[in-house]
Amino acid sequence: MSKAYKIGKIIGIPIKIDISFLIVLPLFAWFFSSYVQPFGFAGVQPEIMKYAFSLLTAILLFVSVLVHELAHSYFSLIFGGSIKEIRLHLLGGVASMNREVKEPLKVMVIVAAGPLSSIILGVLLLVLNYILNPASFTEGNTTLLMLFILGYVNIFMGLFNLIPAFPMDGGRILRAFLSLFMDYVKATEKAVLIGKIIAVLLGIFGLFTDLWLLLIALYIYGNASREEQLVKMRYSRF
Numbered sequence: 001m002s003k004a005y006k007i008g009k010i011i012g013i014p015i016k017i018d019i020s021f022l023i024v025l026p027l028f029a030w031f032f033s034s035y036v037q038p039f040g041f042a043g044v045q046p047e048i049m050k051y052a053f054s055l056l057t058a059i060l061l062f063v064s065v066l067v068h069e070l071a072h073s074y075f076s077l078i079f080g081g082s083i084k085e086i087r088l089h090l091l092g093g094v095a096s097m098n099r100e101v102k103e104p105l106k107v108m109v110i111v112a113a114g115p116l117s118s119i120i121l122g123v124l125l126l127v128l129n130y131i132l133n134p135a136s137f138t139e140g141n142t143t144l145l146m147l148f149i150l151g152y153v154n155i156f157m158g159l160f161n162l163i164p165a166f167p168m169d170g171g172r173i174l175r176a177f178l179s180l181f182m183d184y185v186k187a188t189e190k191a192v193l194i195g196k197i198i199a200v201l202l203g204i205f206g207l208f209t210d211l212w213l214l215l216i217a218l219y220i221y222g223n224a225s226r227e228e229q230l231v232k233m234r235y236s237r238f
């Protein structure tokens, strides 16, 4: 595991920042500063404000990821699990467990809590944006624009995570659901297969529309296979 810095503790769980996070944070800030409205601050004057808001938005985006991971962790603790740490890194966040909850229904609640917290947070931010300025989501005020971006990204993050394919939360919800009817390894195999089918369809769609989707599809396919191998390795010993 790469180097990580502890920045604090929430509900007894150490929060750590991975070294890769320090690379991706300025990258996100740069992205926000160069993208035009409504998803970036290009054109905001003076320049210093543009960069300040871009950096703040990037930081708050990772706070949003932290909220998502805390939601998983909170329900895990309620159901008797124990969390070693939450780590923020290049691709988001991971809550690693000391003691895992196994009962399918409880797992479904723990896993669903993450994306649902993202969607709820996103909706709250957009509602706040609307209350502050019912006339327009973004115009005239950089703070409103920031609320809009964070609201939108949180909702997107929540919905994207509900796609029923590993490594997204949706894949884990699907496996937990299937394991109500069959053993864990079989449930994993079936969930992996569904994830792979989704990845192939997404890849074909991406080939004709957006190459980014193709990359995401390859990522999903690779992770689906890895999840299957991991579970088979873990359970073949018994």
Ligand SMILES: [Zn+2]
Residues within 6 Å of the ligand: 068, 072, 114, 115, 161, 169
């Ligand atoms: Zn999650």
